[in-house]
Amino acid sequence: MKKFIETLKNCWKVEDLRIRLLITILFVAIYRFGSFVVLPGINPANLEKLQQQTAGGLMSLLDMFSGGAFSNASIFALGIMPYISASIVMQLVAIAVPSFQKMQREGESGRKKIMQYTRYLTVAILLFQAPSYLMNLKMQSPGALASGLTWSEFMIPATIILAAGSMFILWLGERITDKGVGNGISLIIMIGIIARLPQAFIQEVTSRFTAITGGGLVMFIVEILILYAVVCAAIMLTQATRKVPVQYAKKLVGNQQLGGARQYIPLKLFAANVMPIIFAQALMFIPLAIVQYSSDNLSWFTRSLLDNRSLLYNIVYVLLIVAFTYFYTAITLNPTQMAEDMKRNNGFIPGVKPGKDTADHIEEIMSRLTLPGSLFIAFIAVMPALAGLFNVQQGFAQFFGGTSLLILVGVVIDTLQQIESHLMMRHYDGLLNSGRTRPQNGVSAY
Numbered sequence: 001m002k003k004f005i006e007t008l009k010n011c012w013k014v015e016d017l018r019i020r021l022l023i024t025i026l027f028v029a030i031y032r033f034g035s036f037v038v039l040p041g042i043n044p045a046n047l048e049k050l051q052q053q054t055a056g057g058l059m060s061l062l063d064m065f066s067g068g069a070f071s072n073a074s075i076f077a078l079g080i081m082p083y084i085s086a087s088i089v090m091q092l093v094a095i096a097v098p099s100f101q102k103m104q105r106e107g108e109s110g111r112k113k114i115m116q117y118t119r120y121l122t123v124a125i126l127l128f129q130a131p132s133y134l135m136n137l138k139m140q141s142p143g144a145l146a147s148g149l150t151w152s153e154f155m156i157p158a159t160i161i162l163a164a165g166s167m168f169i170l171w172l173g174e175r176i177t178d179k180g181v182g183n184g185i186s187l188i189i190m191i192g193i194i195a196r197l198p199q200a201f202i203q204e205v206t207s208r209f210t211a212i213t214g215g216g217l218v219m220f221i222v223e224i225l226i227l228y229a230v231v232c233a234a235i236m237l238t239q240a241t242r243k244v245p246v247q248y249a250k251k252l253v254g255n256q257q258l259g260g261a262r263q264y265i266p267l268k269l270f271a272a273n274v275m276p277i278i279f280a281q282a283l284m285f286i287p288l289a290i291v292q293y294s295s296d297n298l299s300w301f302t303r304s305l306l307d308n309r310s311l312l313y314n315i316v317y318v319l320l321i322v323a324f325t326y327f328y329t330a331i332t333l334n335p336t337q338m339a340e341d342m343k344r345n346n347g348f349i350p351g352v353k354p355g356k357d358t359a360d361h362i363e364e365i366m367s368r369l370t371l372p373g374s375l376f377i378a379f380i381a382v383m384p385a386l387a388g389l390f391n392v393q394q395g396f397a398q399f400f401g402g403t404s405l406l407i408l409v410g411v412v413i414d415t416l417q418q419i420e421s422h423l424m425m426r427h428y429d430g431l432l433n434s435g436r437t438r439p440q441n442g443v444s445a446y
Contacts, residue, residue: 010423017181017422024180027172028191034076034168035069035195039161041154042073042137046144053140056394058306058313062285064398067192073137073144075165078129080188083170084282086121090114091331122170126163134158181422182415186274190411193404200395207393223392227400234380234409245350265338267365269373274410276324276374277381281403283320284313309385309394318378325374335362380406 011017038044054063054071063070066079094100094114103110137144138151145154169188176184208220245264287305304312339359341347348354352361383405387397398404 007423011419014422017419020179020181020422021419024176024182024187027176027180027184028187031076031169031172031188031191032067032195034165035067035074035192036072037075039073039075039077039158041146041149041158042144043146044072044144047071047073047141049140050137050144053136058285058308060394061281061308061398061403064196064404065189065192065281067195069192070133073141075161076169077133078126078162078166079192080166080169080173080185081282081285082125082129082166083118083122083185084278085125085285086118088279088282089121090118091327095331119167119170123163123167126166127159130159130162131155133162181418182411186407186411187415189278190407193398193408196395197399200393200399204393204396207391223387223396223400230380230383230400230405231409233376234405235413265362267333267362267369269369274406275328276321277377277403277406279324279328280317280320280381284308284317309388314382314385318382321378321381322371322374325377326370329366329370333366335359335366338362377406 011021050073051071053059059070062079062081065081066074066077068074069076069079090100094104100114103113106113134151134155145151170185173184173188176182176187178184180187204223205220208216208223284305287302298306301312304310305316307313308317336359339355339362342349342358343354349358349361352358381403383400384394384397387400388394392400399408
């Protein structure tokens with residue numbers, strides 16, 4: 001606690017960091033406030049059936065990612081997930097379409113063009129998802145519409161408001177990234193998840209101490225210990241690295257001798273961080289959009305894909321996580337480029353020839369790391385389904401692993417690393433025990 005208080009004091013002393021933290025808090029507060037602003041024309045007192053619908057299954061995850069805005073019929077009901085879906089599509093397009101590959105090689109200007117196309121695609125997805133959400137709202141809570149309005153009159157303005165709300169969330173996320181601390185999009189998702197934790201915790205405590213088969217205090221203590229172990233495992237996973245030694249050739253410049261020291265390339269066990277989990281979860285929402293949130297006359301296959309505790313859902317989920325881990329690692333870490341950079345700087349891996357052999361060596365190491373890392377992270381991702389087998393309430397089970405826990409751990413660590421870097425620049429200590437930040441995708445000298 002003393003260390004935490006001292007870190008807060010240090011953060012307040014650094015003017016730039018203090019401003020960034022205040023901006024982040026302000027934008028997060030705006031997002032949370034908007035989650036409770038109900039669509040104009042909707043009576044929030046008549047949303048009981050919608051809230052019951054989002055109490056379980058895949059709908060509960062959708063509500064969690066929106067921070068409860070989905071069940072509140074809020075202007076932010078669609079959340080940030082349409083943008084995540086658009087990002088997935090654009091990254092796949094960037095691999096398959098030569099013109100987009102060229103954009104990627106253009107550096108910052110190319111990145112801005114791809115981001116612009118991603119926003120256009122996000123709007124297109126929103127114009128499809130918003131009417132689907134409103135049709136579901138009409139079906140679940142037909143009496144929620146204020147008197148004097150018809151659903152046909154309500155649909156068009158409400159669609160525009162929902163689309164604008166999601167784009168405003170995207171704007172908030174980008175402003176947090178630019179002027180605040182941490183990745184804005186990830187922070188917004190994390191805040192939505194944390195908002196559900198107090199309610200889920202109270203429900204779990206109540207169920208354990210009141211239900212006949214609840215298990216009482218002993219079972220609850222076991223749950224907390226398992227939760228603590230899973231959190232520690234997730235932290236270790238996101239920080240685990242394999243250091244590849246790099247030797248730099250000695251050069252004589254004037255009377256000074258440069259290079260020769262051994263350094264390391266830290267290749268992370270889970271280099272893709274939480275992005276494969278977010279991407280996989282976004283794709284698992286597709287069946288929900290196709291059936292337009294209807295639960296009548298659905299096949300066994302569709303019902304299974306809509307139930308995040310079913311065997312089929314979790315098998316598909318694991319396969320997507322593994323696939324996206326390989327995909328995201330491939331586009332973020334380029335062994336050929338790393339080998340060329342090392343050769344250009346007169347660096348080499350001892351015992352490995354520079355150039356193609358070095359690239360093959362790095363790629364081989366990454367392949368060995370990616371498979372166990374993806375399987376381990378997939379196991380943590382399906383932990384909520386396993387917790388459900390032991391009568392853990394679904395809301396609380398989401399924090400035993402899955403998307404929610406991995407996002408929380410990844411985003412918190414990334415944010416702390418950014419805060420730590422600001423403090424280290426001014427020679428202040430932060431919260432991290434190591435006293436240094438570990439880069440996410442760069443080369444670090446030790």
